[in-house]
Structures are given as C-alpha cells and as structure tokens.
Amino acid sequence: MTELAQEKKTRILVLNPNSSKAMTEGIKAVIDTIGLPHSTKIHTYTGPSDAPASINDDKDLDSSTDAVSKDIQSSHPELLSYDGIVVACFSVHPLVETLRSIPELRAVTLGIFEGSILAALSLLESHEKWGIVTTGKFWEKHLTDGAIDFLGGYPSTTNSKFAGVESTGLNASDFHHGVDPAVVKQKLKEATQRLLAKPGVKCIVMGCAGMAGLEEIIRLAACEVKGKKFAYSELLVMDGILAGIMQTELAIKYQRLLRPI
Template sequence: MDSDYDRSVLIINPNTTQAMTDALKPLVKRLKYRTTHFEYFTAPSGVPSINNEDDAAVSAEHCLPVLKQKLNEFDAFLVCCYSQHPLVPELRNELAKAGLYKPVTGIFESSVSTCLQSLNNYDSFGIVSTGSQWKEILGEAVTNFLGSDNPERYAGTETTGLNADQLHTAPKEEVDRLMKDATKKLLSNGAKAICLGCAGMAGLDQTVREACIEALGEQLGKRVRVVDGVVSGVIFLEGTLRAGV
C-alpha cells in the first residue's frame, strides 16, 4: 500500500463484466476518503452476470483462488453482489485460517443494516432488484440475516425483469421506467427506505428518488431513504477500520 494512505480496501466485483466494476468507482470517489486506498477487482473468469444462487456459487469458485493471494495486501474487503454471496463467509474463513482479522462484508448485509439503523423500529424497507427469481432469494436472505421473518420490517422485493448486465445495455428510458415501477410498488407496500438490490444499479439512486417524489409528492418523497449497497458497504468498512474493531 502507498505510504500516503492509512488503510486499504479491496472492492470486489465477482462477475466478469468490467463495466460494472467501472461504474462503482465514481460512487466511492464521491465519498472523499482521501486517506484510504481503494482498489478494484473484477472476476477473472466465471459469469458475466450473477442472476441466481448457482451463479453466485460459480463466481465464488472462480474468484476465491485469486483473492486468497491478496489477503495480506488489503485491510478490508467488500463483495459487490447483492445476495448472501458465499465469498463473504469464505473470505472470512480464509482470513481466520491465516491468522488475519480483517473486516469483510457484502453489499446486501451493509445496505440492510443501514436501513434498519436509519428507520424507526416500526418502519419497513424494500429492495429493488433485477430478475423475478430474486424475490424469493432475497426474501430468504432477509429472513436469514434478521434471524426471523420480521414481516413488519421488510416490505418485500420488487424486480425490473432485467439482468444485472442489461442495466448497462438496455435503453436508459426502459431501465428508468422499470426501476420506477418497482419502486412505486414497494412504496405502496409501505416502504420507508429503498435498497438498490444490485451492484449494477450504481448511479440509479436518482431514478428511485424521482419515483418516490412522483408517488408521494416532493416533501414525503424526499424523506424516503435510498440506500446504495456499495456506498453503505464502503462507509461501514471505513468506520470499522478507523475504530480498530
């Protein structure tokens, strides 16, 4: 690590689509953590888009051997796939075996935690995701993460029908329309916070905000929390490293 930096974080895109990795960089840069070095990793092989749990498992198999060689190079690791991605526990296990105690999180875990911290305990959050299969997958992930069904805290997952890579290749007007439709369904279910449920949605927070204002009016629409998992993950890791936890 460059001596000009106090700490380092590896931001991991476990699919092979470099454009998704590149889309994360402006989000991190805007946080202005000038004493932290951020480096980016794109899967060297595997799948171009993680569209289900099988894809997640394949991506972990292709990434882990390379990442194991980097455990000493960085102080923290962020896995940028919106799921309970197996790389998160696998990296923790590898670090523990090496006698290294460094924080690892995924963008799913960090965004849900941010929502829960920012809402009253009677308010709920929802997730905007990609393909319809993620409704069940993320529903189970939320239950596992919270430790119970907690239906009063979870307004559900609504999807766009697009794969992660299509968020960057489909016409912008179509992506915006589908994102807004999914957001408005969550708002009608009572969601007070919206998670961007895919790393490929980087930069689409403004589209979600517009949907909130269209559905609820300007005053209430601006009060809805819109949480980007990459941003929340970086903030969590930065805080953890600074606190020395």
C-alpha cells in the same frame, strides 16, 4: 499549536465478483462520491474471465465464488493483506464466508447486502420500514429469505422493519448495456412504486451493484406517487456499494479497538 495525534492508514478492497469491467467502472463512480478520510484508500478488483459476466442465480453465485477465491489465492495473494474487503454483489454471496475461512485473511469482510441492512436499520425510526428494489425474479425469494435470516428469523416469517423485495425483471448487466435505457427506467419506476405502495416504507435499497447511479430514477418514481417533499426530503435511497464501504470502514475501526493484536 495543534499536533496530529493519530493517523492509521486503512486499505479497503471493493471486490466485484463477476467479470464485467463495465460494472466495476460503475462502482468506481460511486466510490468517488464517498467522503472518507484521506488515510482511507479504496482499491477495486474485477473477477477473472472465468467468472460469470452477470450474477443472476445460484449457479452464478457458486461459479463466481469458485473463480474469485481460486484467482485470489493463486494469482493475487497480496489482496489478502487489505484491512477490509467489500464483496460488491447484492446477494447472500457465499464468497463472503469463503474469504472469511481463509486462514491468512484478517480483513473485515462484508457483502453489500449485509452492509445495506445494517445501514438501513441504523437510519430508520421505529415505525418506518425498508425494502429492496432489485433486478430479476430470482432475487425476490433469495433476498427476502436472506434478509429474514440475517435479522434472526426463519424462512416464511416476517419482520416488522422489512417491507420486502420488488424486481424489475432485468439482469444486472442490463443496467449498463444491451437494454434500451427507457425500458430500464420504466421497469425500475414500476418496481419502486410497487414497493412504496406498502405502508411505512421510508428507505429503498438498490438491490444490485449494477444500479449504481440510478438513484434519481427512484426518486422521480417516488415523486409521482408520494409527492416531491417525500421523494427528496424524506425518502432514503441507499446504494449498496456506498453502504458496504461505510459499514466496512466502521467495522475496521471497531476491530482495531477490540482486537488490537
């Protein structure tokens, strides 16, 4: 006879820091594919109406941080009771540190950018590299500097595991409405192939929450330049939402072991 030894419920909030409900729906589609324990419950949040509809630059990052932090503390304080919060914007988002600074918040708080880096590094062999395909030109420097800083380097330095960032020239919102899907596909294909032209790339991180569900376009682009075996058996295509949630759940478990009170 078997008996249940332990089942502690875990509640994770996936926080979309812009006001696009369409993007949150795309995030939900990714969540549905994750095989988490039944005891782990995931909820979503969409930023208030005064948050930007799409985050495309530093101004949008600051605006969304201000709008969301005020909304949570004034209108949704119950969100501070979650075990984990995943900030679903692929950026060095200041909201992550802003939430961590709230005294009442004890949740593990992680951005999908940081979660993706941790996941990529854990899966690659010593000679293999990871890189990012993202939306607009602004993100090339922002994400490059952010990755180097997260890995312990300084701006303008390099990292032996990081192959860099290639952009499509689109905005996050373009992936779900407003732009011909054929244009989106072509630009994503070109960015992917530029990244794969660099030696050793075995992991491509989709550097935008709005790219959820577009893994197949990346694999088809890889197939054209590296062959079917590489594209479907060797290349890792990482969704930031999935990586962020999985890393957050793992961190929650560690926190319970290392800080039980």
